[in-house]
Amino acid sequence: MGWLFWETVAIGAGTYLIRALSLSGGSRIRWPDAAKTWLSFVAPAVLGALLGPLVFLSGNHWVPLLHNPTWMAAVPTVIVGAVSRNLLLTVAVGVGCFALIRQFV
Amino acid sequence: MTRPSIAKGLRDALPIIFAYFPVGATFGVIATSNGVPWLIVFLISAWVYAGSAQFMLLSLALSGTSPVSVIVTTLLVNLRHFLYGTSLGPAFSKWSEAQRWMMAFGLTDEVYAVTSSRVQQARPVVGYQIPFVYSCYGSWLAGTAVGATIGKSVPVAVSDALGFALPALFLALLMAGKRSLSYFVAAMVGALLACLADMAQLGNVGMVFGAVVGATAGTLLEKRRIDRQGVRH
Structure with a gap:
């Protein structure tokens, strides 16, 4: 376990430096318009990349939609999110739907 | 505060x-x-x-x-x-x-x-x-x-x-x-590539790849939309 302490220290320091130096550097640079446009699309692309595997896969395998409670709960969640644009309400409805669907699927 | x-x-x-x-x-x-x-x-x-x-x-x-x-x-x-x-x-x-x-x-x-x-x-x-x-x-x-x-x-x-x-x-x-076509295309490309990378067991590489290619796809589509608007005017 001795190494685990030093691995933790090194990984924590490295992670913090990646986060802090990129935020600090990103705020000083004057970005050209093309770069600003590209950066504005990073957020939806990251959200998609986070969501895809969470919703459609389980253990690196595709889950058929009729046997996929995450996908089934995602549908009402998207509708509530689109209509309300309220984060907390959308998450609450989503978790409630997921708990309900898990009773049957 | x-x-x-x-x-x-x-x-x-x-x-x-x-x-x-x-x-x-x-x-x-x-x-x-x-x-x-x-x-x-x-x-x-x-x-x-x-x-x-x-x-x-x-x-x-x-x-x-x-x-x-x-x-x-x-x-x-x-x-x-x-x-x-x-x-x-x-x-x-x-x-x-x-x-x-x-x-x-x-x-x-x-x-x-x-x-x-x-x-x-x-x-x-x-x-x-x-x-x-x-x-x-x-x-x-x-x-x-x-x-x-x-x-x-x-x-x-x-x-x-x-x-x-x-x-x-x-x-x-x-x-x-934003709810524009280019915004959702960026998300869908990101999701697709991250899924494919996960299925190929490439781990978090897929997330970075999906984010970079998705953002690029959204940017190109947005540029095309703006160019088309420019031609119409």
């Missing part, structure tokens, strides 16, 4: 707080049940504060991988945070260096997702951002401490239902965004 901005920060943090607690607890349970001392488990959550990287560190370290390989592999997974800082940077240009470094510590996937949505609406203020970031961190630490202490007695039904909190939050953020 004003009360309304602190309250807004805490309100925006609530979905993440609910989502982080069970995941932090799961980490605590797995780590202690594999013989990692309580203090080291807590230190990992307090100092690394990056969910997937923590699970990866644990799994690699426990499987006897060399320390250099553990450090390099885990930091490669966390390199995606470079995109987050770079894309948020311009919105934080009025902040002092110390404030940016304080904020950067808590820049996780979920904090980035909410922050990038909020900075589209208004310039970030310290009174909102710091309570938002550190209440999420507090939930992660509390979850880890509880998980490491009580072990395997967290009710399965509760942690199972809360497992949907993160996908629900990401969906809510996606629907709170």
Whole structure:
């Protein structure tokens, strides 16, 4: 376990430096318009990349939609999110739907 | 710091707080049940504060991988945070260096997702951002401490239902965004590539690849739309 302490220290320091130096550097640079446009699309692309595997896969395998409670709960969640644009309400409805669907699927 | 901005920060943090607690607890349970001392488990959550990287560190370290390989592999997974800082940077240009470094510590996937949505609406203020970031961190630490202490007695039904909190939050953020064709194409390309990479067992490489190619696809489509509008006028 001795190494685990030093691995933790090194990984924590490295992670913090990646986060802090990129935020600090990103705020000083004057970005050209093309770069600003590209950066504005990073957020939806990251959200998609986070969501895809969470919703459609389980253990690196595709889950058929009729046997996929995450996908089934995602549908009402998207509708509530689109209509309300309220984060907390959308998450609450989503978790409630997921708990309900898990009773049957 | 004003009360309304602190309250807004805490309100925006609530979905993440609910989502982080069970995941932090799961980490605590797995780590202690594999013989990692309580203090080291807590230190990992307090100092690394990056969910997937923590699970990866644990799994690699426990499987006897060399320390250099553990450090390099885990930091490669966390390199995606470079995109987050770079894309948020311009919105934080009025902040002092110390404030940016304080904020950067808590820049996780979920904090980035909410922050990038909020900075589209208004310039970030310290009174909102710091309570938002550190209440999420507090939930992660509390979850880890509880998980490491009580072990395997967290009710399965509760942690199972809360497992949907993160996908629900990401969906809510996606629907709170721009809602243009190029915006959704960026998300769909990101999702498709991340899924394909996961199915090919490429791990977090798919997330970075999906983010970069998705953002590029969205940018190209947006440029085409603007060019077409220019031709019409």
